[in-house]
Amino acid sequence: MSTAARTTNKMSGKVDEDLYVGVDVGSGSVRAALVDGRGRAIHTHTHTITIANPQQDYYEQDSEEIWQAVCVCVKAVTKEVEDKSKIRGIGFDATCSLVVVAPDFTPVSVSPSTGEDRFNIIMWMDHRASGEADFINSHPHKVLSFVGGKVSPEMQTPKLLWLKKHMTSTWVKAGHFFDLPDYLTFKATGSTSRSLCSLTCKWTYLSEQVGTGDESQSEGWDEEFFRLIGLEDLAEENWVRIGQEVRAPGERCGGLTHTAAHMMGLCTHTPVAASFIDAHAGCLALAAAGLTDGQVLTGRLGLICGTSTCHMALSPGPIEVPGVWGPYGGAVLPSTYLAEGGISASGALVDHIIRGHPCGGGGGGSDGNIYKRLEECLEEEARREKLSSPSLLTRHLHVYPDFHGNRSPLADSHMTGMVCGLNLDLSERSLALTYLATLQALAYGTRQIMAHMTRAGHALTSVLMCGGLCASDLYVQTHADALGMEVLTPQQQPSVLLGAAMLGAAASGRHASLEAAARAMGGPVRRWPPRPEVKAFHDKKYQVFLEMQQHQKRCREAMKAPLN
Incomplete structure (x- = not known):
């Protein structure tokens, strides 16, 4: 087997009738897991993906390469399941990277160095938009209070502004700007709906739960903010390029299309869940790990330690922390607020x-x-x-x-x-x-x-x-x-894949809610x-x-x- 792909089989013998697939697209690889109803990973498969680094602070990827790797991984972990109808749902998570496609969903280049259409993703860790982030932060607006007071160049509004200013042809050609997790659900279902997780955490979309009193804000895009920072054309287009339909994580956003099902080796119409950012999938799995009866998921700080480290905590009410992103209402679970700190390189x-x-x-x-x-x-x-x-x-x-x-x-x-x-x-x-x-x-x-x-x-x-x-x-x-x-540390690793599978379990309808699915699949922990x-x-x-x-x-x- 090549070093670009590897498969593990962690269990043998009889498994639960209900099976779920979790897919995680990290910075350098795609992983998939077949998970049973108790959260145990039966098979996992990993496939590496390309990171282009054409110049300092520029990091780019290829959405079609990633999608092909997703299908390879899913097919690999499910090939031994004779009755594919036992796979009740599929969930995706991915890095919060910006995917640019034309109106016909073909790639549009984000690479000023090469101009290759192949590289149509500005990765999360790409810092080319640092100047645009500084510009946005120099224009105080209430929206910024929900991202710790400042946007980061790792977020999408600075990246969008950079494209508009520095790659006008790409800006004009673009028909859709997706967060990578939402691009995956689109490829799986054909739906252009967006996850509340991605939009609230990286795009300055405001959920209906944010704010109190004078700072209260109804759900939606803040047109005033987009006009202030120079992205008024997105508002004038009625947000069609960045998302008009929004779904909560774990909500069913559609079923596998015939094409996607064929590429994955699964049944057409298999339920697909609205997605998570990768760290947020880990957050849910960690919050549910080792829970005792009656114990709440809030107040548990989850560290998702990969290329970067994300520090995720759920609270029952909104808490503003300078320098920490959030509070994001409903970004992981309904009626909770997420605070998200982080170390950019770990x-x-x-x-x-x-x-x-x-x-x-x-x-x-x-x-x-x-x-x-x-x-x-x-x-x-x-x-x-x-x-x-x-x-x-x-x-x-x-x-x-x-x-x-x-x-x-x-x-x-x-x-x-x-x-x-x-x-x-x-x-x-x-x-x-x-x-x-x-x-x-x-x-x-x-x-x-x-x-x-x-x-x-x-x-x-x-x-x-x-x-x-x-x-x-x-x-x-x-x-x-x-x-x-x-x-x-959870004994049922890998947690991020487990969190993605929890989304699939929620979308399947086999659980009353995403939280119920998480509690059922959380598993035991080791103590340090x-x-x-x-x-x-x-x-x-x-x-x-x-x-x-x-x-x-x-x-x-x-x-x-x-x-x-």
């Missing part, structure tokens, strides 16, 4: 640190054992120095992790990374120490986000983590230690208590983290003045 940062070192072997992607080797090296070094924990090895090595800007709580895309304590050592030991200091820095970033959320009024009762980085016990334990709080013997160490390093952050701001301010 898995991407770890890989960058490893790739940039002579002992890195090209990074984790090319050598999956590199993490194990580094963690074994740390254990050996701690024994050699007679330390009680490898954590203490980084006493004089500090990393500030905003190599790709700060999403939360500063909402400053211009922040950069810092390292304090470098020397001329190029051994594997030096890489191991920098790797550990990077994991610690990511945990301190989470600690700062949690502090801001707590001060604003969130009652965070537990922390749950999922995603590729959580394959490292060191990564998870470092977070428990640095946060001073027990961390839970913090180690008290390293608390003082992490408290000190966290203070260094905050000082490095402020020092960078002072340096930037000092260099603002013209140099000639």
Whole structure:
């Protein structure tokens, strides 16, 4: 089997009659899972997809390549199901990337470097629209209060404005602008409906639940805001290019078309759910993991740790947190509000640190054992120095992790990374120490986000983590230690795929609601208590983290003045 695709079979024997398919489109791969009614993954399949990086801060993808990979993955995980009618529903999640297609749904290029129509997706992590984000944020409007006070270049309104200003031909040719999760439901069903999740979290669509009193806002697009920022033509077209029909996540948005069903090897009309952004699928699965009878889903902070890390918390009422996106009404579950913090580069940062070192072997992607080797090296070094924990090895090595800007709580895309304590050592030991200091820095970033959320009024009762980085016990334990709080990891991994399957279960009609489906499929957790013997160490390093952050701001301010 090629390295571009892999399949796992996690169970054998009799399974529940009700089966669901979850599809997750991440930054570098498409994954699908066949999941039973208790949330257990029976088969999973992964297929890599192309990321084009034609110049700094530009990241592009091909929607047709992604759709083909989706169909390959779904067919692979369902091929052993003889009676395809047992597959009761399918749910999609994906990165919040912008897909541009013509009125006939053919791709329209977003690549000024190549002009290739193949690349018609501006990825979530593309920062070409940083200037447009700054422009939008310089025009105060009540809409911004629902995105933590500032839009990010990772959101869609800055990207749309960039296209209008810098690629006029693309802007004119475009018939539809989709968030990638909504593009997938369109390809599956033919419906151009949009998910409330994508629109409220990335497009400044306002749900009927947001705001109180003078700030109350009825559901819909805010025409005044779009005119203010220079996207008035979208309003004048009656929003046809960005969405006129909106559905709640998990609501049935249609059934598989004949073409889609044939490509996936499934039954025509199989129910398809309104989609999630990938992190939001993980949020639902984490919120439901390890729940006891009567326990609520709100107040549980979920960390979805992939290329970036998303910090997701549901609350029963709206809570505004400066620098944290939201509150988003109904973006995950009805009658709840979502707060979404984040670290723009986490898995991407770890890989960058490893790739940039002579002992890195090209990074984790090319050598999956590199993490194990580094963690074994740390254990050996701690024994050699007679330390009680490898954590203490980084006493004089500090990393500030905003190599790709700060999403939360500063909402400053211009922040950069810092390292304090470098020397001329190029051994594997030096890489191991920098790797550990990077994991610690990511945990301190989470600690700062949690502090801001707590001060604003969130009652965070537990922390749950999922995603590729959580394959490292060191990564998870470092977070428990640095946060001073027990961390839970679901035993029914992968959580993001499970969240997508929960959407399919809700759309199937076999459950009373999306929350009911989530509770039925949540599964057990593993517990990671913090180690008290390293608390003082992490408290000190966290203070260094905050000082490095402020020092960078002072340096930037000092260099603002013209140099000639």
